[in-house]
Amino acid sequence: MKIQVLKAVTSANDAIAAKNRQIFNRNKIFVINMMSSPGAGKTSLIIQSIKKLKKKLRIAVIEGDVASKIDAERIGKTGIPVVQINVGGSCSLEAHMIGPALDKLPLDKIDVLIIENVGNLICPAEFDLGEHKKVVVASLPEGDDKPSKYPVIFSEADVIIINKLDLESVLDFDIVNFRKRIEGLNPDAEIFELSCTTGDGINEWCNWLIKEARKKRS
């Protein structure tokens, strides 16, 4: 019974996601759905990306959280458009939540829309939001075994970011082992290693964003 309910929910979700995608394409906005565990550093990465890119790309952000406006307030300080969605009893953003947020954004003045999903490695994998690329942020303190424990989200990712590289010397995270686990699940994923604290590796990730945004506008 539960599976049938879930199927009905996700197929209704997919129809709305397709409509979201039409809106994004019509406006030539490149859209990513950024997912991770709580505290992996999505918001910090978004802030670093805005700082690097704000003269090159017009970025906007939709923030998903169970509760609070902490992240939207942090991002709002960079001066870019940001909308907070509180999902309340849900464990992920869902496609139907995106439309009302789009109404508050200047769609004709955006090159890249970053949707920061709720911190959760399970539920967000089930809901297409209409994005063009799925980005999963992993971080060294979480351990290198996570792809094997949360295979769905790591299999679906177009990009996997390994964040908090600055902690490598004080943790026993094995990057080779992590990459091997990803290779087994999702050999086509692009992988970026970076640190939002030191800035190492941020340029490579930002170059990818620029390249994808240009494809969408051309």
Add this chain to the structure above:
Amino acid sequence: MKIQVLKAVTSANDAIAAKNRQIFNRNKIFVINMMSSPGAGKTSLIIQSIKKLKKKLRIAVIEGDVASKIDAERIGKTGIPVVQINVGGSCSLEAHMIGPALDKLPLDKIDVLIIENVGNLICPAEFDLGEHKKVVVASLPEGDDKPSKYPVIFSEADVIIINKLDLESVLDFDIVNFRKRIEGLNPDAEIFELSCTTGDGINEWCNWLIKEARKKRS
């Protein structure tokens, strides 16, 4: 509609959880439901606790994960009874999953059963498993804002553990701020600060486990 489905699921869950609790009480087993983000250190904490306590308490573990047997294999090396549950498409352990695991455990030879839930700060808060105490493990790399972003799980916790204290000097986690957020949500929670890497603070947590297990046997 979704809320009604959820209510039906959780009330069916609660009935099964009550039956689980009867089994635990009949066998005088003290049971905790340990919850956290992915990679906060639940398994490491369980292993440290077993090492400290195995001459004083007979411990068993039920391991919940979406996929893999990694954690059960790690814990199995300590020589205590352990059962792995893979929840597949669910985002939490649920009460009905516990019964089949109990069939594989020597219930008349257990003082403390630790149920390690799936790494997720949202869904596990919704499912009573029949435990006596809910323990939430937070860790410094996740950031001190998490109680405000995931208020349900932090409100329900009987015990909150602040793990990875050894990383305090390299991170900007503000323990006073974290404790203030907990105080606002859940002033009765017991809080333990510890590090599974250095062993600092493990004794205080283990003493709490001993005290609670003795209450249950007397």
